[in-house]
Amino acid sequence: MAGILEGRVAIVTGAGRGLGREHALELARQGAKVVVNDLGTTLGGAGDSVGPAQEVVDIIRRFGGEAVANGADIADFAQAEELVAQALEAFGRLDILVNNAGFVRDRMLVNAEEDEWDAVIRVHLKGHFAPLRHAAAYWRTEAKEGRMPVARVINTSSGAGLQGSVGQTAYSAAKGGIASMTLVAAHELARYGVTVNAIAPSARTRMTEGAFAEAMAAPETGFDRMDPANVSPIVAWLASADSEGVTGRVIEIEGGSVCVEEGWNHGAALDLGRRWEAAEVGPKLRELLAAGAVPEPVYGA
Structure with a gap:
């Protein structure tokens, strides 16, 4: 049976490990041709290696999919341009961008x-x-040339960016910024046939296993809610033509739950x-605060 992404071309950043790896594999299973980007750094952002990206490409090719590896630093403006150019050169088009890459350097603010x-x-x-x-x-x-895209962008925010997370000031600020970027980009790019959404996933990855090791541990039996593969089917649907009209939204995902x-x-x-x-x-401001919703607690508070 054909997948929901047949004939579409995707870039997935940070796709050598964790969530990005699962996204790339799922998009390929659904029929997309995938540019697998990963700089191959450590959890803290040191070093580089195209090895992790190539491993994912090899898996995709073994089950009959099409993929190429890319080792660009996606925060380098010129290298990011080359990443897009590689998708066009390899597959002739680009329909999907999944922004996923990142690392953490957790510290208390002081x-x-x-x-x-x-x-x-x-x-x-x-x-x-x-x-x-x-x-x-x-x-x-x-x-502008009359070939209206049916394009999809899926950004990666976080509960840390939406509700905050103790010990993650920089990470929370960045992920909150990504949520805001998503809202603006969704409005600006709608005229070009592009939808822009973000996910806020909870899953077991290199970035979570240290800070939230107990919560992220795999169960001995039963459904593993923290398996990163749980997130990717939602990403695949957001990347599909069927998600038309859904834009400017942030969707939290954990296990089988979406919010x-x-x-x-x-x-x-x-x-x-x-x-x-x-x-x-x-007195007046306190009245307004009392009338409003109580903010959710910061993670780790």
């Missing part, structure tokens, strides 16, 4: 170093922007029609 902050923000936030920017330019050109995040919405409000006096702010 212990965080500047280079750690810069590295995490770079790989997650710029590492989403750069491939998306070049893919979007291609889709805009296609649309559509509501994000920032205007809550209770009060307009005095004049400038506020500092002394009157407290």
Whole structure:
């Protein structure tokens, strides 16, 4: 039986291990031709090797799929452009971009170093922007030349970016930025036939096994809710033509559970029609806070 992505071409970043690996494999099983990108770094972002990406390519080819490996640093603007160009050269088109690559350097805020902050923000936030920017330019050109794309972008946010996570200031900030980027890109790219969504997955990967080892452990029997392969079928559907009209959404996924995040919405409000006096702010603002929803607790609090 043909898969839901027959004839489509996908780029998956950070696809050598963990969630990205499972996404690449699932997209290929569903019929997509896949550019498997992975820089091959350590958990903390050191080193590089095309080995992990090539291993995934070899698996895809063994079950009859089509894939090529790419070792680009997706946070390097020029290399991200070359990544998109490779998809076009290898397969003649690009329909799907799954932004997944990242690493962590967890610290409590008072212990965080500047280079750690810069590295995490770079790989997650710029590492989403750069491939998306070049893919979007291609889709805009296609649309202007009368070949309207049916293109899909799936970004990777996190519960850390939506609700916060103790000890992960940089990671949370980057993932929150990705959620906001998703909202804006969905609006801007709609005219070119592109939908843009984000997932917020909970799964056992290199990034979670240290901070949340007990929660992420595989059960001895029964359904393994933290298996990263659980996330990928939702990614495959979001990448399909069938997901038309679903855009600008953040979808949380854990095991067999999906949750559509509501994000920032205007809550209770009060307009005095004049400038506020500092002394009157407290009582009125507390009334508004009491009338609104109670924020969910930060992870790890």
